[in-house]
Amino acid sequence: MTDHSDAPLLDSDVEASLDRQEAADSESQRSKKLLARQVARYLMQNPTFFAEHMDLLESIQLPKESGKTVSLMTHQTNLLRERNIEMRQRLDQLLQNARDNDQLFLHSRRLVLALLEARTVAEAGSALLGSFKNDFKVEFTTLTLFAPLPGSGQQLGDVRSSARTSAEAAIGSILRNGRTVCGTLRPSETAYLFGKHADRVASAAVVPLAGQLGVLAVGSSDPNHYRSSLDTLFLSYIGEILERLLPDLLARS
Template sequence: MESNSPKNDGLPSESEVARYLRNHPGFFLNNEDLLTELKITHKTGKAVSLLERQVEVLRERNMDMRGRISSMLDNAQRNDMLFDRSKSLILSLIEARRAEEFSNTLCRYLVSDFDDIDYASLILFADPKRVGGNSLRVVNPEQAQQQIGSLLRSKKAVCGVLRAEELSFLFGKHADHIGSAALMPIEPGSIDGVIAIASKDPQHFKSSMGTLFLEYIAEVVNRTLPKLMKGPFI
């Protein structure tokens, strides 16, 4: 630990030297001859000149800054792309005239326009005898609870590797080709159900990934699909 007590040799302390150099960053520009005498040791034990070390530090900082800027630009580009594709999806859903058309449009856009989504499904929980259509999938709430009740319990998005019976319920004949999946419950209100998307890649959908997009789509479905439903939705 460095002592703050005055030194008896009349020389400035290390902290005073450091403070002076910090306040006079151009000191070595006017005293270049000193650079040949100053040495600093790496952890490897090899000595290099202060100028070389300074250049190395600046190069490392520059590379780190470039990496951060590149990452920010990549994220900005991905966000722009996600916004454009989300806008196209929402506009197409608004234009749907029937519930079956709405469901088909949603699943088709999710698979064709969004990277790494290989399968998508929309399942509504109601009495199939009262609600349904040729391509609108409706199942009894009791059946949904029996098959995927553990996934719906939190009422939040779930991402990761699902069990075989869960994949079979959500994606039918495609279940054997799925590596990972994500689902978002449609909060009971106007309608009740779930949106599910899947990838062939087991590592794509993870529990740590963000789910804001799925939450947004589920809210859109809950606000727009009921207007296309025929009869009471129970």
């Protein structure tokens, strides 16, 4: 008969051995973490350490996403190269923005002077529409004034005239809002503002002129060009100039 009396003792010895091994592993891990903190603290307190031990930089290995490792010095070189490229890109963008702002200023200055020199509504309209088309590359621009107009109001040139009641029926919500709006308009709004070009306008910006004077509208065949988030400061600025200029020109007609 086989004697099994020692089996429980053997199992107990194995379990005890495993427990000791786990305890040793745990202690080893704690020691490594403690040592890592000590090393990190030392390096923070001695930032010139590697300057005095340059040979260590090549021996320190860092993991990469590809699974390979590179030296700390190589990692720093790559990091500096990436930052240099990013800074160059930012600088290029700043320079481009500066050039764009210079062009915007020059075009705006030329437009404002042309509007101030206009002696009739037709001349003002021609200056506005020509500048928007040639300088600002706007696809579609309309300036609509609401009748009845001061004076005769006959010499309007490319400036459109519309009864206020027609405007209320077509773009009443835009007029009541009183602020520049951008985005995709309703078909009836687009048709009223852009006439024969309405079917080509996919997005627009509309500037109601104060005092029930009229409305300035610009459009694009690109549905994303005039988004609701677009900065409308420039268009509002031109609208304010027209609000001050047009009443006097209409009175002279």
